[in-house]
Amino acid sequence: MTQLRSTLDTSSPEYREAVEAMSGKIAEIQDEHAKAVAGGGPEKVERHRERGKLTARERIELLVDEDSPFLELCPLAAWGSDFQVGASMVTGIGVVEGVECMIIANDPTVAGGTSNPWTLKKSFRAHEIIEQNRLPVICLVESGGADLRTQKEVFIPGGKMFRELTRASAAGIPTISLVFGNSTAGGAYIPGMSDHVVMVKERSKVFLGGPPLVKMATGEDSDDESLGGAEMHARTSGLADHLAEDEPDALRIGRNVIRRLNWKKRGPAPRAEVAPPRHDPEELLGVVPSDLKVPFDPREVIARVVDGSDFDEFKPLYGNSLVTGWAELHGYPIGVLANARGVLFSEESQKATQFIQLANQSDTPLLFLHNTTGYMVGKEYEQGGIIKHGAMMINAVSNSTVPHLSVLMGASYGAGHYGMCGRAYDPRFLFAWPSAKSAVMGPAQLAGVISIVSRAAAEAKGKPFDEDSDEAMRAMVEQQVESESLPMFLSGLLYDDGVIDPRDTREVLGMCLSAIHNAPVAGAERFGVFRM
Incomplete structure (x- = not known):
């Protein structure tokens, strides 16, 4: 165990x-x-x-x-x-x-x-x-x-x-x-x-x-x-x-x-005897910090969701800002990918790619637990191949044919939202916790980027930069992005299937897995070209 x-x-x-x-x-x-x-x-x-x-x-x-x-x-x-x-x-x-x-x-x-x-x-x-x-x-x-x-x-x-x-x-x-x-x-x-x-x-x-x-x-x-x-x-x-x-x-x-339909499921049946988590799901209320900039260990979530809190971690010493591993949920086998420290580096991307391929070989559904600010940027990481490594992960997610489930727990920003199977990547079901936020990037970062671009444009034209207007613009953009990244706003647009109480996560996912197994569960026979 x-x-x-x-x-x-x-x-x-x-x-x-x-x-x-x-x-x-x-x-x-x-x-x-x-x-x-x-x-x-x-x-x-x-x-x-x-x-x-x-x-x-x-x-x-x-x-x-x-x-x-x-x-x-x-x-x-x-x-x-x-x-x-x-x-x-x-x-x-x-x-x-x-x-x-x-x-x-x-x-x-x-x-x-x-x-x-x-x-x-x-x-x-x-x-x-x-x-x-x-x-x-x-x-x-x-x-x-x-x-x-x-x-x-x-x-x-x-x-x-x-x-x-x-x-x-x-x-x-x-x-x-x-x-x-x-x-x-x-x-x-x-x-x-x-x-x-x-x-x-x-x-x-x-x-x-x-x-x-x-x-x-x-x-x-x-x-x-x-x-x-x-x-x-x-x-x-x-x-x-x-x-x-x-x-x-x-x-x-x-x-x-x-x-009278004589209806039969076509997916494999779950294990007959199911052990509840050994850690209290009620404690999920306090796992996500009030400030999403503060990291949290997703294993605390996994321990309160999967059967018997039993989790066989894959590559625990490599790419450790992404937790991957095998578990069961209400008797159904699942593979879990969970963000640990927000940022996805090349190592995490390659680890995820291999893990997704393994899940497809064994016909195992995947659960994505989001808390990511996206893929790492900067000269060192660009030269190290972050684009092609992030693309490998997105390629694997895109062409994986086992059922995917996604839960947005904290941040889900940028291309990290894509790599973790956001709405555009057709997870069978996607739910958000009330703490979740999703956007192209964090409000302060987005406003800051616009400010930098505007300052550079003014300098290029030889015009003075209006600091007061810039400050007002940043405040307005931050407020707009903050309101548009909240779960109620995104749920209103049907970008998720519902905003759920964290304590209900195990039961919601269990119902989804049971529904999923009405259809056959089969992994992909081929993926797109991986840039190495």
């Missing part, structure tokens, strides 16, 4: 300060999550319930297996925009009849569940996860279609939503729609392109054009039921495969559909 020992001093002032800082950030995130959970607000939720309807989250709760977890994804989508936090949609992975499914639920209390640009981005991300991990998808539909105020941003790209449903079906991934209310205009194609469709008697309304549009287009007078009601679709058009009496009945039927 290679159990990690902890040197974390939980009685130190530094630890207590870190706990206080992290707890404050978690409270801020929880406040923003509460806005998504609140939907359209108390008045609209009450009006929705007066119609005898369940909220999106209540529908999900009845759909998933009792006492099973639901991993909500991208709950802060649209944060900082003009639209409701959550983007009028709930997405996440839940277990239904023992099968892990992607659940996509419109929130009808927010603008009638209509889709705005952020709704589309959230939906597209859900479909990426469905495709990569071979997850059956259940759509809980109640939507007025596109938010017409944003039609220029929604209509043209929105067609991808329907395309992805049909591609999932073609790939043998089951698609199920449970329709609870309106599913109009383009939204009618969600059930129209699903393998299985359940509609609720006297509630579901599915039509390309409602009565007013039909009247305008053809002069025909019609009513909701004859045009697109649940009974009409069950008895006449054949669009509905099942007619439910009410919402709970629709959810029961949906569960039966999943139960």
